[in-house]
Amino acid sequence: MTVASSTHLVLIPSYNPGEKVFDTVANARAQWMPVWVVVDGSTDGTPQRLLRLADADPGLRVIVLPDNRGKGAAVLKGLEAATAAGFSHVLLMDSDGQHPADRIQPFMAASEARPEAMILGMPVFGDDAPMIRVRGRRISNWWANLETLGAGIGDSLYGFRVYPIAPLCEIMHRHRWMRRFDFDPEAVVRLAWHGVAPVNLPAPVRYPSADEGGVSHFNYLRDNVLLTWMHIRLVFGFVLRLPCLVLRRLRRH
Ligand SMILES: Nc1nc2c(ncn2[C@@H]2O[C@H](COP(=O)(O)OP(=O)(O)O)[C@@H](O)[C@H]2O)c(=O)[nH]1
Numbered sequence: 001m002t003v004a005s006s007t008h009l010v011l012i013p014s015y016n017p018g019e020k021v022f023d024t025v026a027n028a029r030a031q032w033m034p035v036w037v038v039v040d041g042s043t044d045g046t047p048q049r050l051l052r053l054a055d056a057d058p059g060l061r062v063i064v065l066p067d068n069r070g071k072g073a074a075v076l077k078g079l080e081a082a083t084a085a086g087f088s089h090v091l092l093m094d095s096d097g098q099h100p101a102d103r104i105q106p107f108m109a110a111s112e113a114r115p116e117a118m119i120l121g122m123p124v125f126g127d128d129a130p131m132i133r134v135r136g137r138r139i140s141n142w143w144a145n146l147e148t149l150g151a152g153i154g155d156s157l158y159g160f161r162v163y164p165i166a167p168l169c170e171i172m173h174r175h176r177w178m179r180r181f182d183f184d185p186e187a188v189v190r191l192a193w194h195g196v197a198p199v200n201l202p203a204p205v206r207y208p209s210a211d212e213g214g215v216s217h218f219n220y221l222r223d224n225v226l227l228t229w230m231h232i233r234l235v236f237g238f239v240l241r242l243p244c245l246v247l248r249r250l251r252r253h
Protein backbone atom coordinates (compact mmCIF):
# COMPACT_ATOMS: atom_id res chain seq x y z
CA MET A 1 0.00 0.00 0.00
CA THR A 2 1.20 3.51 -0.80
CA VAL A 3 2.03 5.61 2.25
CA ALA A 4 1.29 9.36 2.07
CA SER A 5 3.34 11.80 4.11
CA SER A 6 3.44 15.54 4.71
CA THR A 7 6.90 15.43 6.33
CA HIS A 8 8.91 12.89 4.32
CA LEU A 9 9.28 12.82 0.56
CA VAL A 10 11.17 10.72 -1.97
CA LEU A 11 13.60 12.80 -4.03
CA ILE A 12 15.14 11.40 -7.21
CA PRO A 13 17.92 13.36 -8.94
CA SER A 14 18.03 12.33 -12.58
CA TYR A 15 20.57 12.81 -15.32
CA ASN A 16 20.15 11.00 -18.66
CA PRO A 17 18.96 7.77 -17.03
CA GLY A 18 17.15 6.39 -20.11
CA GLU A 19 14.07 4.17 -19.83
CA LYS A 20 14.89 2.94 -16.31
CA VAL A 21 13.65 6.18 -14.79
CA PHE A 22 10.04 5.33 -15.62
CA ASP A 23 10.13 2.05 -13.68
CA THR A 24 12.03 3.78 -10.88
CA VAL A 25 9.38 6.48 -10.57
CA ALA A 26 6.47 4.03 -10.86
CA ASN A 27 8.00 1.74 -8.23
CA ALA A 28 8.69 4.64 -5.86
CA ARG A 29 5.16 6.00 -6.35
CA ALA A 30 3.71 2.57 -5.56
CA GLN A 31 5.38 2.85 -2.13
CA TRP A 32 5.23 6.55 -1.34
CA MET A 33 3.57 9.88 -1.88
CA PRO A 34 4.93 12.37 -2.72
CA VAL A 35 7.79 11.54 -5.07
CA TRP A 36 9.75 14.37 -6.67
CA VAL A 37 12.18 14.07 -9.56
CA VAL A 38 14.79 16.75 -10.20
CA VAL A 39 15.88 16.52 -13.82
CA ASP A 40 19.47 17.69 -14.03
CA GLY A 41 19.64 18.98 -17.61
CA SER A 42 18.87 15.59 -19.18
CA THR A 43 19.01 15.45 -22.97
CA ASP A 44 17.66 11.93 -23.44
CA GLY A 45 14.01 12.86 -23.95
CA THR A 46 13.05 11.83 -20.39
CA PRO A 47 12.15 15.35 -19.10
CA GLN A 48 9.15 15.76 -21.40
CA ARG A 49 7.82 12.29 -20.61
CA LEU A 50 8.32 12.78 -16.86
CA LEU A 51 6.47 16.11 -17.00
CA ARG A 52 3.56 14.39 -18.75
CA LEU A 53 3.47 11.73 -16.03
CA ALA A 54 3.44 14.41 -13.34
CA ASP A 55 0.51 16.14 -15.05
CA ALA A 56 -1.54 13.00 -14.57
CA ASP A 57 -0.34 12.19 -11.03
CA PRO A 58 -0.75 14.60 -8.10
CA GLY A 59 1.74 12.50 -6.08
CA LEU A 60 4.53 13.18 -8.56
CA ARG A 61 6.33 16.47 -9.04
CA VAL A 62 9.01 17.00 -11.68
CA ILE A 63 11.44 19.90 -11.44
CA VAL A 64 13.40 20.42 -14.66
CA LEU A 65 16.74 22.21 -14.48
CA PRO A 66 17.82 23.46 -17.91
CA ASP A 67 21.56 22.69 -17.56
CA ASN A 68 23.51 19.80 -16.10
CA ARG A 69 25.09 20.93 -12.82
CA GLY A 70 25.75 17.62 -11.05
CA LYS A 71 23.99 15.33 -8.60
CA GLY A 72 24.56 17.47 -5.50
CA ALA A 73 23.40 20.66 -7.22
CA ALA A 74 20.23 18.90 -8.37
CA VAL A 75 19.64 17.54 -4.86
CA LEU A 76 20.06 21.02 -3.37
CA LYS A 77 17.40 22.44 -5.71
CA GLY A 78 15.08 19.67 -4.52
CA LEU A 79 15.91 20.34 -0.86
CA GLU A 80 15.14 24.05 -1.23
CA ALA A 81 11.80 23.31 -2.89
CA ALA A 82 11.04 20.70 -0.20
CA THR A 83 11.77 23.22 2.57
CA ALA A 84 9.48 25.76 0.90
CA ALA A 85 6.74 23.11 0.78
CA GLY A 86 7.13 22.35 4.51
CA PHE A 87 8.86 18.95 4.39
CA SER A 88 11.45 17.99 7.02
CA HIS A 89 13.08 14.85 5.54
CA VAL A 90 13.97 13.43 2.12
CA LEU A 91 14.74 9.93 1.01
CA LEU A 92 17.19 10.15 -1.86
CA MET A 93 17.40 7.46 -4.50
CA ASP A 94 19.00 7.12 -7.92
CA SER A 95 16.87 7.41 -11.03
CA ASP A 96 18.49 4.53 -12.85
CA GLY A 97 16.88 1.46 -11.29
CA GLN A 98 19.82 0.59 -9.02
CA HIS A 99 18.09 1.31 -5.72
CA PRO A 100 15.39 -0.79 -4.00
CA ALA A 101 11.99 0.95 -3.99
CA ASP A 102 10.70 -1.76 -1.64
CA ARG A 103 13.01 -0.41 1.08
CA ILE A 104 11.44 3.07 0.97
CA GLN A 105 8.83 2.37 3.67
CA PRO A 106 11.20 0.75 6.21
CA PHE A 107 13.74 3.56 5.70
CA MET A 108 11.06 6.21 6.18
CA ALA A 109 9.78 4.40 9.29
CA ALA A 110 13.32 4.37 10.70
CA SER A 111 13.55 8.12 10.07
CA GLU A 112 10.18 8.79 11.69
CA ALA A 113 11.40 6.86 14.76
CA ARG A 114 14.69 8.83 14.87
CA PRO A 115 13.98 12.17 13.11
CA GLU A 116 17.26 13.71 14.32
CA ALA A 117 19.29 10.93 12.62
CA MET A 118 20.26 10.17 9.03
CA ILE A 119 19.27 6.73 7.77
CA LEU A 120 22.06 5.32 5.62
CA GLY A 121 21.78 2.41 3.21
CA MET A 122 24.41 -0.30 3.61
CA PRO A 123 24.77 -1.79 0.13
CA VAL A 124 24.07 -5.48 -0.24
CA PHE A 125 25.75 -6.37 -3.53
CA GLY A 126 24.65 -9.06 -5.95
CA ASP A 127 26.75 -10.93 -8.52
CA ASP A 128 26.19 -8.08 -10.98
CA ALA A 129 28.27 -5.59 -8.96
CA PRO A 130 31.56 -4.62 -10.67
CA MET A 131 34.49 -5.62 -8.42
CA ILE A 132 36.17 -2.25 -8.95
CA ARG A 133 33.16 -0.40 -7.45
CA VAL A 134 32.90 -2.83 -4.51
CA ARG A 135 36.61 -2.58 -3.67
CA GLY A 136 36.92 1.13 -4.47
CA ARG A 137 34.37 2.08 -1.82
CA ARG A 138 36.41 0.47 0.95
CA ILE A 139 38.96 3.26 0.50
CA SER A 140 36.30 5.94 0.76
CA ASN A 141 34.76 4.21 3.78
CA TRP A 142 38.12 3.99 5.53
CA TRP A 143 38.65 7.74 5.07
CA ALA A 144 35.12 8.62 6.12
CA ASN A 145 35.58 6.63 9.32
CA LEU A 146 38.83 8.36 10.11
CA GLU A 147 37.44 11.83 9.29
CA THR A 148 34.52 11.30 11.68
CA LEU A 149 36.60 9.50 14.33
CA GLY A 150 34.47 6.41 13.92
CA ALA A 151 31.05 8.06 14.13
CA GLY A 152 29.54 4.88 12.70
CA ILE A 153 29.07 5.59 8.97
CA GLY A 154 28.44 2.14 7.51
CA ASP A 155 28.89 3.17 3.87
CA SER A 156 30.05 6.57 2.69
CA LEU A 157 28.97 6.30 -0.96
CA TYR A 158 25.61 4.57 -1.19
CA GLY A 159 23.08 7.18 -2.23
CA PHE A 160 19.97 5.43 -0.84
CA ARG A 161 19.43 7.47 2.35
CA VAL A 162 17.02 9.54 4.39
CA TYR A 163 18.38 12.95 5.42
CA PRO A 164 16.95 15.58 7.75
CA ILE A 165 16.64 18.53 5.35
CA ALA A 166 17.52 21.48 7.63
CA PRO A 167 21.09 20.50 8.61
CA LEU A 168 21.87 19.24 5.11
CA CYS A 169 20.71 22.52 3.51
CA GLU A 170 22.64 24.52 6.07
CA ILE A 171 25.84 22.58 5.33
CA MET A 172 25.40 22.79 1.56
CA HIS A 173 24.77 26.54 1.69
CA ARG A 174 27.89 27.03 3.79
CA HIS A 175 30.21 25.12 1.41
CA ARG A 176 30.55 25.22 -2.30
CA TRP A 177 31.48 21.53 -2.53
CA MET A 178 29.16 18.52 -2.67
CA ARG A 179 27.62 19.64 -5.97
CA ARG A 180 28.69 16.68 -8.10
CA PHE A 181 29.67 13.11 -7.36
CA ASP A 182 31.26 14.24 -4.10
CA PHE A 183 27.76 14.82 -2.71
CA ASP A 184 27.10 11.48 -0.98
CA PRO A 185 30.37 10.99 0.95
CA GLU A 186 30.99 14.64 1.85
CA ALA A 187 27.41 15.25 2.99
CA VAL A 188 27.53 12.25 5.30
CA VAL A 189 30.89 13.25 6.85
CA ARG A 190 29.85 16.89 7.37
CA LEU A 191 26.50 15.83 8.84
CA ALA A 192 28.34 13.54 11.27
CA TRP A 193 30.55 16.51 12.25
CA HIS A 194 27.36 18.51 12.74
CA GLY A 195 26.19 15.88 15.27
CA VAL A 196 23.65 14.07 13.09
CA ALA A 197 23.83 10.40 14.13
CA PRO A 198 23.96 7.68 11.46
CA VAL A 199 21.61 4.72 11.49
CA ASN A 200 22.74 2.01 9.06
CA LEU A 201 20.23 -0.26 7.36
CA PRO A 202 21.02 -2.89 4.71
CA ALA A 203 19.58 -2.31 1.24
CA PRO A 204 20.31 -4.24 -1.94
CA VAL A 205 21.91 -2.42 -4.86
CA ARG A 206 21.66 -3.56 -8.47
CA TYR A 207 23.94 -3.01 -11.41
CA PRO A 208 21.73 -3.68 -14.44
CA SER A 209 23.71 -4.42 -17.60
CA ALA A 210 23.53 -2.06 -20.57
CA ASP A 211 21.22 -4.61 -22.28
CA GLU A 212 18.82 -4.33 -19.38
CA GLY A 213 18.85 -0.53 -19.69
CA GLY A 214 21.56 0.10 -17.08
CA VAL A 215 23.41 3.42 -17.39
CA SER A 216 26.04 4.99 -15.17
CA HIS A 217 27.69 8.36 -15.56
CA PHE A 218 30.43 7.39 -13.14
CA ASN A 219 33.72 8.27 -14.81
CA TYR A 220 36.49 6.28 -13.21
CA LEU A 221 39.28 8.84 -13.59
CA ARG A 222 37.31 12.09 -13.24
CA ASP A 223 35.25 10.91 -10.27
CA ASN A 224 38.16 9.33 -8.42
CA VAL A 225 40.14 12.57 -8.77
CA LEU A 226 37.08 14.41 -7.41
CA LEU A 227 36.78 11.97 -4.49
CA THR A 228 40.50 12.16 -3.69
CA TRP A 229 40.38 15.97 -3.56
CA MET A 230 37.27 15.70 -1.41
CA HIS A 231 39.01 13.45 1.13
CA ILE A 232 42.01 15.80 1.22
CA ARG A 233 39.81 18.74 2.23
CA LEU A 234 37.85 16.56 4.67
CA VAL A 235 41.09 15.45 6.35
CA PHE A 236 41.98 19.14 6.83
CA GLY A 237 38.53 19.72 8.29
CA PHE A 238 39.02 16.68 10.51
CA VAL A 239 42.31 17.98 11.92
CA LEU A 240 40.68 21.34 12.73
CA ARG A 241 37.77 19.63 14.47
CA LEU A 242 39.81 16.97 16.22
CA PRO A 243 39.51 18.43 19.75
CA CYS A 244 35.74 18.76 19.31
CA LEU A 245 35.38 15.23 17.96
CA VAL A 246 37.48 13.77 20.79
CA LEU A 247 35.38 15.61 23.40
CA ARG A 248 32.18 14.41 21.81
CA ARG A 249 33.45 10.84 21.81
CA LEU A 250 34.48 11.00 25.44
CA ARG A 251 31.05 12.34 26.38
CA ARG A 252 29.39 9.44 24.55
CA HIS A 253 31.26 6.88 26.69
N1 LIG B 1 26.78 11.03 -12.44
C1 LIG B 1 25.86 11.99 -12.40
N2 LIG B 1 24.71 11.69 -11.82
C2 LIG B 1 23.77 12.65 -11.74
C3 LIG B 1 24.00 13.97 -12.22
N3 LIG B 1 22.92 14.70 -11.95
C4 LIG B 1 22.05 13.87 -11.35
N4 LIG B 1 22.54 12.62 -11.23
C5 LIG B 1 21.86 11.43 -10.64
O1 LIG B 1 22.61 10.93 -9.54
C6 LIG B 1 22.45 9.51 -9.43
C7 LIG B 1 23.81 8.79 -9.38
O2 LIG B 1 24.49 8.81 -10.60
P1 LIG B 1 25.02 7.49 -11.36
O3 LIG B 1 25.61 7.94 -12.63
O4 LIG B 1 23.92 6.48 -11.42
O5 LIG B 1 26.18 6.96 -10.40
P2 LIG B 1 26.43 5.48 -9.86
O6 LIG B 1 25.12 4.96 -9.36
O7 LIG B 1 27.40 5.64 -8.73
O8 LIG B 1 26.97 4.70 -11.00
C8 LIG B 1 21.59 9.10 -10.62
O9 LIG B 1 20.24 9.05 -10.19
C9 LIG B 1 21.80 10.22 -11.59
O10 LIG B 1 20.74 10.31 -12.50
C10 LIG B 1 25.26 14.27 -12.85
O11 LIG B 1 25.51 15.38 -13.31
N5 LIG B 1 26.15 13.25 -12.90
Ligand SMILES: [Mg+2]
Pocket residue numbers: 094096098215216
Ligand atom coordinates in the same frame (compact mmCIF):
# COMPACT_ATOMS: atom_id res chain seq x y z
MG1 LIG C 1 23.43 4.83 -10.40
